[in-house]
Amino acid sequence: MNDKKKPKSKLKAFRDHSFSPNQLVDLTGLSRSSVWRKVQAVRQGAVSSKSEVSWNDLAEFYKASGQKKRDSENKILVFANLKGGVGKSSLSSQVAMRASALGYKTLLIDLDPQAHASLAVGFSNLDEDVPTIMDCLIGKGVDKKDIQEVIQEVTPFLSIIPASLSLNFLEIKLQPDHRRAERLRSILSPIRDEWDLIILDTNPSASTVNISAYLAADQLLLVCATDYLSVTGLRQLFEILKDLQHDFKDFAPDIKVVPNLFDVREAMAQTSLGTLRQSYGEYLSHTVVRKNVDLKEAQSLSQAVWLYNRKSPASEDIVSLTDELLADGEA
Numbered sequence: 001m002n003d004k005k006k007p008k009s010k011l012k013a014f015r016d017h018s019f020s021p022n023q024l025v026d027l028t029g030l031s032r033s034s035v036w037r038k039v040q041a042v043r044q045g046a047v048s049s050k051s052e053v054s055w056n057d058l059a060e061f062y063k064a065s066g067q068k069k070r071d072s073e074n075k076i077l078v079f080a081n082l083k084g085g086v087g088k089s090s091l092s093s094q095v096a097m098r099a100s101a102l103g104y105k106t107l108l109i110d111l112d113p114q115a116h117a118s119l120a121v122g123f124s125n126l127d128e129d130v131p132t133i134m135d136c137l138i139g140k141g142v143d144k145k146d147i148q149e150v151i152q153e154v155t156p157f158l159s160i161i162p163a164s165l166s167l168n169f170l171e172i173k174l175q176p177d178h179r180r181a182e183r184l185r186s187i188l189s190p191i192r193d194e195w196d197l198i199i200l201d202t203n204p205s206a207s208t209v210n211i212s213a214y215l216a217a218d219q220l221l222l223v224c225a226t227d228y229l230s231v232t233g234l235r236q237l238f239e240i241l242k243d244l245q246h247d248f249k250d251f252a253p254d255i256k257v258v259p260n261l262f263d264v265r266e267a268m269a270q271t272s273l274g275t276l277r278q279s280y281g282e283y284l285s286h287t288v289v290r291k292n293v294d295l296k297e298a299q300s301l302s303q304a305v306w307l308y309n310r311k312s313p314a315s316e317d318i319v320s321l322t323d324e325l326l327a328d329g330e331a
């Protein structure tokens with residue numbers, strides 16, 4: 001079906017991507033000639049219309065054209081579910097890549113030792129020495145790092161605090177002191193104005209580190225696969241959120257349930273989506289993310305799905321979800 005795709009070997013990862021004129025038209029909504037005029041102005045010289053635009057060129061382009069983010073407040077988005085395999089890492093990393101390419105300065109923080117979100121934007125989790133958020137949350141004296149020291153740049157618009165297998169120890173070390181649940185929020189507070197978006201990918205458990213992420217959230221995105229167990233599991237998560245509202249008076253994030261892995265041909269998916277609409281209608285996102293193999297394939301190349309295959313349903317859904325999340329809370 002997708003036989004017009006480029007051979008994979010020629011595709012670069014997201015961080016090394018250079019944009020074709022058509023891709024810039026897609027991103028900016030401007031006409032091809034207008035985009036190209038602006039790119040030439042930024043580069044201060046003639047370039048052939050066939051040449052491609054690097055991330056640095058794009059950064060200059062956004063700076064010069066003022067076509068950057070809308071006037072929204074910066075915000076912290078947390079992708080959550082106690083269950084694994086529902087698409088937290090896939091959606092958080094894809095939304096981060098999309099928002100960043102639209103010119104939103106985005107910081108992705110990976111809180112899962114499996115590091116799927118890190119991998120999705122091109123960071124390996126095999127290097128146990130890679131500094132993670134753990135180095136800011138725990139550690140004493142010289143071992144303790146400032147959050148600025150653990151941020152790594154992917155592109156001029158996207159940075160990451162990657163995860164590594166060593167995050168596994170975080171749980172044990174954080175557990176004895178429940179008040180530490182609020183530490184993550186206080187660590188993020190001095191840096192939040194430097195970012196348009198901070199996106200956290202959590203791990204599949206009711207762990208202290210996840211609770212600390214929920215407490216830091218402006219918007220909590222409960223990613224839910226459209227199957228029976230996932231929908232049932234969502235109730236548990238809402239119970240935990242209720243307890244948190246009781247324990248922490250300030251805890252009042254905007255909550256959104258994001259249905260994922262929807263396959264219209266599966267009766268169970270239809271039923272599950274119906275149940276979600278009935279039980280959580282007020283929280284449900286407009287975007288329902290369909291099950292689509294392009295998402296997996298793009299991930300395996302550390303690429304954004306809309307750059308991997310622009311016409312894929314997965315691209316449509318990621319673009320739509322990102323637009324929806326960016327628009328939330330805007331006047």
Ligand SMILES: Nc1ncnc2c1ncn2[C@@H]1O[C@H](COP(=O)(O)OP(=O)(O)O)[C@@H](O)[C@H]1O
Pocket residue numbers: 083084085086087088089090091116204260261262289290291292293295296299
């Ligand atoms: N919409 C989708 N279409 C196809 N595959 C998907 C979709 N969402 C997630 N996946 C795949 O499902 C698996 C689990 O997704 P992942 O994002 O790792 O879940 P989680 O972070 O919740 O554990 C991965 O292999 C991912 O590629």
Ligand SMILES: [Mg+2]
Pocket residue numbers: 085088089090112116117202203
């Ligand atoms: Mg994950």
